[in-house]
Structure formats: C-alpha cells, structure tokens
Amino acid sequence: MPDTSHHLSASLGADLRALRKLRNVTLTALAEASGKSVGWLSQVERDISHPSIEELKTLAQALDVSVSLFFGQAPAIAGEEGYVVRKGARRQIGTTNDGLVEELLSPDLTDDFEMFHSTFESGAQMDHFESRPTQEVGYLISGRLRLWVGAHQFDLQPGDSFRIRGEPYRWANPWDQDAVAVWAIAPPVY
Incomplete structure (x- = not known):
C-alpha cells in the first residue's frame, strides 16, 4: 500500500x-x-x-x-504548528458542488468555532435554503454576494458583514466576479 x-x-x-x-x-x-x-x-x-x-x-x-x-494542508513551518496557517497551507473543506470553495483558516478543527476563507465563484448559487443550529458571521472582502436569510434578501458589497442565527439561508453570485468572504461558524459544523 x-x-x-x-x-x-x-x-x-x-x-x-x-x-x-x-x-x-x-x-x-x-x-x-x-x-x-x-x-x-x-x-x-x-x-x-x-x-x-x-x-x-x-x-x-x-x-x-x-x-x-x-487532506490538503501543507506542513506548518517549525514552531508555527497550531498557531499560524500560511496562505498556501490552507486546507480545503467541503465540496465545490455549489461553486463554493471553503478553506479552513484555523490550524485544525479543535476550536469552539470554525473560520473560513470562502470563495463564491461567479455565477454560482446555493439552490436550496439550508438551516443549521449555529451562529454565523461573515465579512465580504471582494466581489458581490446575494444572501437570503429567511424572507430577507441582501446584496452585499466589499466591506459589508452579516449574521445568521439558525435561520434558513442561501446565497448566489450572479455577477461576473468571484466573491470572497471570511466566514465564522459556531459551533463547528465540519
């Protein structure tokens, strides 16, 4: 083997x-x-x-x-294990089925929350509402993102942030540019 x-x-x-x-x-x-x-x-x-x-x-x-x-995490530099995750060493989490690429920003999955670098590809969308027993906060770094939380629809711009407290949500990126966000989730879902 x-x-x-x-x-x-x-x-x-x-x-x-x-x-x-x-x-x-x-x-x-x-x-x-x-x-x-x-x-x-x-x-x-x-x-x-x-x-x-x-x-x-x-x-x-x-x-x-x-x-x-x-898989997917490059070895940490000596002395940085458990503390620092370098840009090229992020571990991809989940799948890209919906056009979403999530990279873990934390060194591992042992914290009481998860922090992700999320890339929403141009034209991608989540087709269904999802609800999970979490509190989530996101911050849009670049691009634009359409977000539905319950019955509310929001078009987010760079610098905007949002919160989801267990409500049903979904997202879409109907624009020509990828959207990039930092997303925190507690308790962890992965």
Whole structure:
C-alpha cells in the first residue's frame, strides 16, 4: 500500500476526535460504523496509527463529512504548528458542488468555532435554503454576494458583514466576479 501520510493533515488525530465529539459519537459507535476496533481508532486519534485512503473514506462517511477534510494542508513551518496557517497551507473543506470553495483558516478543527476563507465563484448559487443550529458571521472582502436569510434578501458589497442565527439561508453570485468572504461558524459544523 502506498504511503499517503505525507498528504494527510498534520492534525488528523485531533481533527478526527473533534469531529467525533462534535457529533456526539462514541469511539465504540464509530468503530461499529467503520468496521474498525476501538483500539485502532484510539491510536488514530492519538496519531499513533495512520489510516489508509479507504479507511479515511469509511471514517468520513460515518461522520458525514467529505474525505477532503482530512487532506490538503501543507506542513506548518517549525514552531508555527497550531498557531499560524500560511496562505498556501490552507486546507480545503467541503465540496465545490455549489461553486463554493471553503478553506479552513484555523490550524485544525479543535476550536469552539470554525473560520473560513470562502470563495463564491461567479455565477454560482446555493439552490436550496439550508438551516443549521449555529451562529454565523461573515465579512465580504471582494466581489458581490446575494444572501437570503429567511424572507430577507441582501446584496452585499466589499466591506459589508452579516449574521445568521439558525435561520434558513442561501446565497448566489450572479455577477461576473468571484466573491470572497471570511466566514465564522459556531459551533463547528465540519
């Protein structure tokens, strides 16, 4: 089997533990869902064992996250681990199905909130309203973004910010330029 550990997140174990706890899944339940032993999962969470790609896919499916969550972060500069995420080292989270590229700005997924650099591609839109039990705040850096929160529609310009408190929302970028925002979510959703 090829060694893929150099492509994995440096915080894989901590991220896996944080995701499991966020979803209120016990080690035993995750072991049953993934067909693995509790001992092996414990070793993965402590970065003693390194899962294969297929094992990561199974864990991602059991936790209802994209497998890409576990990849894509460049190694941190010595002494910066857990503190600094350089521009070229951001980890892509989620999918680009809706024309949205989300990059994690935090060093890992162990905080009580998540912070993202979100790029809404020109012409992209979220076709359905989504509602989640979170508080979210965003700040538009560049481009324009149309945002619906409940029955309200807003056209955002650079420098505008917004808040969503568990209401149904969706977005669209019908303009010719990508929109870029910083988006914070609490509690974490990934």
